[in-house]
Amino acid sequence: MSNPVPARPLAQPVVTARLLWTALAVVAVLALLTYLVAFDQGAVSRSGMYLHELMHDGRHLLGVPCH
């Protein structure tokens, strides 16, 4: 579209140090969640192999190396 006055984007946060630290914390939490789904074999979840086996099909179909 040819808009003479470019629309102001709704969310263009300024990247500050505080934002970076928050982002880092969020990434760490999400990486842990990803790990639990895709790679854990009971070491972190303390559930033995239960969660690992429960999400077996998902891991295969998401393409993560499984066994």
Added chain:
Amino acid sequence: MPTFLSVLLRGLLAGLVAGLIAGTFAYLVGEPRIDAAIAIEEQATHSVPEAEADHHAEELVGRDGQRAGLFLATGLFGAAMGGLLATGYVLLRRRLRTSDDGRAALLLAGAALLGAVVVPFGKYPANPPAVGNPDTIDQRTGSYLLLVLLGLVAVWAGALAHRSVSPHASSALRAVAAVGGFLLVTVVAYTVLPSFAEVPDDFPATLLWEFRLASLGTQVVLWTGIGLLFAVLLGRRGRDRRPSVDGGPERSGTPDGAEAPAGR
């Protein structure tokens, strides 16, 4: 930091919903192939009596449980990916040269699909049950994760190469630079990382092919869903408050055309 939080929540929601949609796709297209592969695996194990006793003893979750667990896995994985995409969006938004939030979201989702899914798939495609040597699982997992990172680096290299060409140059030249930067990193990564040839000789080639397509399809559905839903949700601001950062009277309304909100 209301802005980051509001964007993050949109990403998580988009990811969760897209994950459940991808799970449905995987259930319909992928599960029949997993069942077929498990049948082959069982056949192989049952010819060895001792292994059979072993195998059944450690069966913690039945097949029905694993089919339900598929949705748990794709839902959680999707939410995590949506959250990561939202975080990437917040950090990179200003560097993306578009004034359209929805387009920026789709661009990032496409980059993630290419870098974190398609590139790894080219060297380490998904394997069904009965394929893969348990002894090498650690090396395979490590190499796979490394290739996910390198795939994202490859996309980044493509973007850098694209920008390094003068904006006055033809768009074809800029596209060639982008593809070249991307391919350079990808080819180096493919060459340096180890290969694993672990498909048993008697595993049906058709089944392997169909399973891998189903797996790739699941990821494509997931990332397409995340990108579209995230774009739509970004266009939908709260009715009474606007979590925009630098405050201003005008707002751009919904992203133009391409990603009109589905339903309603």
